[in-house]
Amino acid sequence: MNLSIQRVKRPLALGEQVYHALRTLLRSGQIALGQPLQEVQLAEHLGVSRTPVRQAMTRLASEGLLASAGRGFVVPRLTLRDVDDIYEVRFLIEPAAMRDVAALTVDRAARAPLDAALAAAAAAHKAGDAPAFAEAHQRFRAAWLALVPNRRLVRVIEQYADHLQQIRTLTLGKPRVRAIVLKGYRSVAAALAEGDGERAAAAMSATLAEAKRAFIDAMGLAAS
Numbered sequence: 001m002n003l004s005i006q007r008v009k010r011p012l013a014l015g016e017q018v019y020h021a022l023r024t025l026l027r028s029g030q031i032a033l034g035q036p037l038q039e040v041q042l043a044e045h046l047g048v049s050r051t052p053v054r055q056a057m058t059r060l061a062s063e064g065l066l067a068s069a070g071r072g073f074v075v076p077r078l079t080l081r082d083v084d085d086i087y088e089v090r091f092l093i094e095p096a097a098m099r100d101v102a103a104l105t106v107d108r109a110a111r112a113p114l115d116a117a118l119a120a121a122a123a124a125h126k127a128g129d130a131p132a133f134a135e136a137h138q139r140f141r142a143a144w145l146a147l148v149p150n151r152r153l154v155r156v157i158e159q160y161a162d163h164l165q166q167i168r169t170l171t172l173g174k175p176r177v178r179a180i181v182l183k184g185y186r187s188v189a190a191a192l193a194e195g196d197g198e199r200a201a202a203a204m205s206a207t208l209a210e211a212k213r214a215f216i217d218a219m220g221l222a223a224s
Helices: 014-028 039-046 050-062 080-101 108-127 130-145 151-171 175-193 197-218
Strands: 067-069 072-074
Touching: 014 039, 014 050, 014 151, 039 050, 050 072, 080 130, 080 151, 080 175, 080 197, 108 130, 108 175, 130 151, 130 175, 151 197, 175 197
Parallel strands: none
Antiparallel strands: 067 072
């Protein structure tokens, strides 16, 4: 029988939906550092049983986004060593990914989402609008990551960026940090506009170095 029909798309499994819901909460900073996570409360909030919640939290803990605390989990507080380790990985993979992106961004249409996000970030910084800047920051990252050909690499980048996302939301409230981020993204965007992969990779490395210093300073980790 020859039928011109597409297969029905299956929705995400319940456990996968709970995982993404909790990861979104962590990214947004709605769960405070050190705050205990209770299976029962989360299950009630999400309208599911405790089993998928437990499975999702165990998965997030395996990725380093949660930490075991007795019978439950908490959002871990990052130490200076944690930040060093996370940025060591980011220095290895993000400039390499940016180098691959540069071959595509000579095309104005491909670069348009990046340019739009950068313009929004500049406007938000000028207006002193921290939430709008944070949103534009996420759009810029999403735009260049969408162009990375190696999707496995993207998943790794996103995972390690998520380790810092909650704190980043707080530090972007500081005008000095926003200025550093904006300067770095302008350098990256300029290199991408010329399709210069090596320069784009170098700009990303410099941006990460500045971001790391600002992050450590903003969180008072240098003194510890």
